[in-house]
Amino acid sequence: MAQPKYHYGEMTWPEIKDAAAARKVAVVPFATIEDHGKHLPVDTDVRLCVAACDAAVAAASDRAVLVPSVTHGYSPHHMDFPGPITIGAETFIRYGVDVCRSLAYHGFKRILIVNGHGSNTPFVDIIARLTVVETGALAAAVNYWAAPGVKEVAESLRESDKVGGMNHACEFETSIYLALRPDLVDMTKAVREIGHRPTANYWTDLIAGDGPLAMMEHWSALSDTGVMGDPTKATAEKGQRLLAAAAAGLVQLIDEMRDRVSAARHDHH
Numbered sequence: 001m002a003q004p005k006y007h008y009g010e011m012t013w014p015e016i017k018d019a020a021a022a023r024k025v026a027v028v029p030f031a032t033i034e035d036h037g038k039h040l041p042v043d044t045d046v047r048l049c050v051a052a053c054d055a056a057v058a059a060a061s062d063r064a065v066l067v068p069s070v071t072h073g074y075s076p077h078h079m080d081f082p083g084p085i086t087i088g089a090e091t092f093i094r095y096g097v098d099v100c101r102s103l104a105y106h107g108f109k110r111i112l113i114v115n116g117h118g119s120n121t122p123f124v125d126i127i128a129r130l131t132v133v134e135t136g137a138l139a140a141a142v143n144y145w146a147a148p149g150v151k152e153v154a155e156s157l158r159e160s161d162k163v164g165g166m167n168h169a170c171e172f173e174t175s176i177y178l179a180l181r182p183d184l185v186d187m188t189k190a191v192r193e194i195g196h197r198p199t200a201n202y203w204t205d206l207i208a209g210d211g212p213l214a215m216m217e218h219w220s221a222l223s224d225t226g227v228m229g230d231p232t233k234a235t236a237e238k239g240q241r242l243l244a245a246a247a248a249g250l251v252q253l254i255d256e257m258r259d260r261v262s263a264a265r266h267d268h269h
């Protein structure tokens, strides 16, 4: 049997109607355009997140659709570097809710936001929550590097610093970009830079996790090149394994969302 069409943007309206009626999960990548060191393009977060989502939905095309990505996100702390396109916090939240509200209106009852940019995290959480309370749909948000199974694979591959080596334009992101488009990566310009100055309760790493003190300073105060981590340890082979782990983890989340039975509300006034 031919694989069902799964790119939402390539579907006709009757096909979208059928996809919603078939209880498919709408997977929506969210990311941003921002500086990623001197060796990676500014589209890194978008390209990596969409690639993980595409591989996941391709593997689950009978039960999910891939919605075109929300390309622009929240990056005001990166504006000292040329390139970032940042959307204000309130605008970003309302825009994201409107995307999800539209999907809910067309009948998608399960919406999975997959985020590819760390600083979008609190906002996509709010977008998912608002979608739940403002529509009849059930929405959830996840960072693709936090999908089940990714941490174990990433830690098994890690050659960079245990905390801080995988952060931004780092071993993790550079590896995946090398797996996708090596022609766009200039490894001669990749440098190790870990300038976030960890203290007792503050540290940050995509995979090892963050300390309890949640804080984001201006990026130019933390990094000269825009790198946070060690991209010199990146390889395409690592990237292929990370991408495969992210896709497999996202398939689990698609199925968990699809299988979840919503209980009825009761207004006790």
Ligand SMILES: [Zn+2]
Pocket (backbone or CB within 6 Å): 036, 044, 045, 116, 117, 168, 169, 173
């Ligand atoms: Zn990034």
